[in-house]
Amino acid sequence: MIDEARRCAANPGTFVKVRWASLVEEGNLKVATMADVARLAGVSRSTVSYVLSGTRPISGETRERILAAMKDLDYTPNALAQGLAGRRTGIIALIFPLSEIGFNLTEFEYIRGASEQAREDGYHLLLWPFGAGEIDEVRKVVNQGLVEGVVLMEVLTSDERVNFLLEADIPFTTIGRTADPHELAYVDTDFEASGSMAVEHVARLGHTEIGFLARNQTDLDAGHGPVVRTRDAVLAAAKKLGIRAHVFTASPTFPAGWDAFDNIMATAPGLTALLELNEPATLGLMAAAAERGIKIPRDLSIVAVNASEGAAQMTRPALTSVSPSHSDLARLAVKYLVRRLRGEDYSAFHTLVIPELIERGSTAVAPS
Structure with a gap:
């Protein structure tokens, strides 16, 4: 790439246009970044930064190639990249x-x-x-x-x-x-520790069949860090302790939580403890439980993972939680x-x- 750039140094604008056209053909066209300018001009990103800031001398040939790349990429340097006179x-x-x-x-x-x-x-x-x-x-x-x-x-x-x-x-x-x-x-947050701590807590209370209520399946499929790590930790801790664990999902809304309650009870009728990482849905689930005569914690224990103090105090009874500040x-x-x-x-x-x-x-x- 750099050799090609040197051969085209006599006409840097032509070099840039040819390379930019190839990027478009490859389907890589996007909002340009400093890295794009550097790649197109055949220089390092720091060299582009030096041209923008003027902090180090750059040869006229290289400078012209970089400026031509910026023009053809329609690159607008941001305040950070420019660093002009310490402007912030x-x-x-x-x-x-x-x-x-x-x-x-x-x-x-x-x-x-x-x-x-x-x-x-x-x-x-x-x-x-x-x-x-x-x-x-x-x-x-x-x-x-x-x-x-x-x-x-x-x-x-x-x-x-x-x-x-x-x-x-x-x-x-x-x-x-x-x-x-x-x-x-x-x-x-150490969500692996969160999931393990929640399982160990209900296990000490004698619960042998538990559930984990996550946000919707889309979050799990997308790899949402807190949900994935907590789910995996819950399943691993339950297996280690000989506890049966189920995973449920619901959209993070009150109605979704209300609807989820019947599904959870039908899927796992022996379930006596629920760990949740879905604050809005849990409010709906608890309301549905009360409507059906299920008392918390007498009939169903609930542990909130990653709930703030304010959120934990929104319900009656207030929610036991495993959370940081x-x-x-x-x-x-x-x-x-x-x-x-x-x-x-x-x-x-x-x-x-x-x-x-x-x-x-x-x-x-x-x-x-």
Whole structure:
């Protein structure tokens, strides 16, 4: 590629147009990034950065080739990539997909913690409610240069948004992690520990047949980190303890939870404990149980995984939970991002938080 670029140095615009046309034919056309410019011009990404910032001398031939690539790719350098005279926007973004009913109390704890920490560190927080499948929207906003960095939530085990942010060379941290997070700065709950702790708790109470209520099957299929890790941990812990475990799914809505109750009872009539990672549906399920004369925890114990204090206290009885401090998680993710923006090495920015089991009243000894 570099040799080809050198041969075309006398006419860099022609070289760029030929290479850009080949990319279009290969189906790789997208919103251009600094990495695209570097690849098209046959140079390193740092060389493109030096041309943009003027921090190092670059030969006229190379500079012209890079500028021609930028023009033909319609690349607009963002504020981070330019680094002109230390210019900054003072804005960081929190990418947090909206659920079917908006944000619940637990999700709001993350947003509040991130917002408070950003403000304390001298930044404004911009909320981007983009889902994992809306990668083009993420590309558009990032390439406009509105933000200095990003905190990404609801991370999938294989997440295209993470790949894009790495390629775009924009500082970011994640609340959650991919299957292979070694290149990431992240903060996450240890959902493997959450699932194991929840199973061990109900096992100590004598429950031998349990269920796990996850969000819809789409989340499981997509590899939503918290749901997949918790489900796998529940099944593994149940097998180890000789407990029979069932997995159920429901959309994260009150009506879906109401409808799920009858399905759960019909599928597993001997079930006496339910672990859940589906806050809205659990409210509907508990209402349906009360309607049918099932008392909690006398007839059915419930453990909420990853529920905030506010969410756990919304029901009567209040829900026993296995959870971290969501506000603290979000604060730490923002702190890591700010430290990245200040030029610190992020290789050690990896924190896995062990949750806490809090008994409140929704679990009891298994019925005899």
